[in-house]
Amino acid sequence: MSTLQSDVTELWDRKQAGEIDAQSAGSDAIDTLEAFLEALEAGEVRAAEKRDGEWEANEWVKQGILLNFGLRENQPFGYGGVDHYDVLPLRETEDLGARGTRNTPNGTAIRRGAYLGKDCIMMSPSFVNIGAYVGDGTLVDSCDTIGSCAQIGENVKIGANTLIGGVLEPVENAPVILEDGVSLGAGCRVTSGFVVGENSVVGENTLLTPRIPVYDLVEEEIIYGELPPERRAFIRYVESSVSDHDLFEGGAYKPAVVATDLETETLEATEREDALRE
Template sequence: MSTSSFVSPLDSGIDELWARRADITPADADARKAVVAAVDAIDAGEARVAFVAADGSVVVDERAKHAILLSFKVLPMGESNAGDFRYNDRMPLKTRFDGVRVVPGAIVRWGAHIAPGAVLMPSYTNIGGFVDSGSMVDTWATVGSCAQVGKNVHLSGGVGLGGVLEPPNAVPVIVEDDAFVGSRSMIIDGARVHRGAKLGAGSILTASTHVFDANTGEEYPRGEIPERAVAVGASRVKSFPGGDFAMPCMLVLRTLAEGQIHDKLALNDILREHGVAT
């Protein structure tokens, strides 16, 4: 599917509601019904905020984002609970977890899709988030609003994927299939981790982060870790009027062969060779 041919699976009535969003309140029953149906579809995985098209581009479904933003207009505040824990919010907690392992302490808001076969350790997934099959969201990891996580991804302990709801056409964080993100790493501001890439612990990746090849000095597109790359956080010296300072960047140590995508032992060896933890 090309970007230009994409048509949102959500009802086009969301567009009309978005155009008059300033006048919508929880008292508008018809608007609430339409928005709830749209967010239910996102929750079920029948629609999603963003995905990677066949041509490699990221397609953002603005109608899906509009539906999520409208939900904050049409839903009244309400109390809910999970065991002894009490909440007061416009957004209820997710209730559909078919085939998903959800460990006590994991929190998922309605409007996030968790595919069968995923594992949620005590963690947080916000509305619009998408976690595909075989992926693990490890302890204290956060999948921010609209962040997209592919198949067989491991988000290690304390990883933070930033959220994005506004502006509606902004690209969310994308972590593609078979990726590994090391502990306490932060991926924000629409940054992208391509298929099979591995990030060492403590990596910081934003849309403006410079990414360099350690062996050639080549610079990759900013804010993107290339496919099957093993990358770590680093710094480079940049001169300013006040002196020379180390500025953060990401460094690609090696690109794995196709057959090494799932070999975590090979990943550990590469990172440890350079004194980096996983």
């Protein structure tokens, strides 16, 4: 990968210096971008990795993704009988069946440069964007969106109608992370590089973003941008600093997340997903 990294970095520097663009990019540049996308789809490179206990972005990988937008021409493609315009086609999926991964018909879309591990289930309609990494045994349910560069661990359950936000720029920012064993209830939103610790269970319709405080009742502290491992979390509303404003009566409230000890009971959602795999 060192050669691929150096080739991508060189292209990035040339693009930033104005030496190359979509009209002037030659076959060598496109070959580098193709090799880069293939490495992403094989899981050989990732937009972020955990180092010394902290998630860090691989800047050159995010640069490579941006180069695929900046050095390619917009062109027509066909998908499911619908013509559309983009700089990249959707991902080829022949490799998924060989490792036991299912993407159901009528609306599952996987963009080029996305990785899905073995024994995944992707229900329709759902979408996985470029640079995303979906680990082994993970369920992506109906109406879910996995944003660009999001890193999803193994055996994760993502409930229906859930948004995992993308973080592509700035390149130094880590994307949204769901670590191994996480379970998200239906209708959740996880955005702006938030990290959900392993084996945590998040209640339905919970918003997780660095701007909303997490009241961790286990360690008795208020934290931002992460949910620690082994937590059960749910949304609550706390009094806002503008509660006494003259323009409204009854007080104002703002969202917060409450995190408690993870109970050891079997989750109904997990039971349902196990049935899908039997």
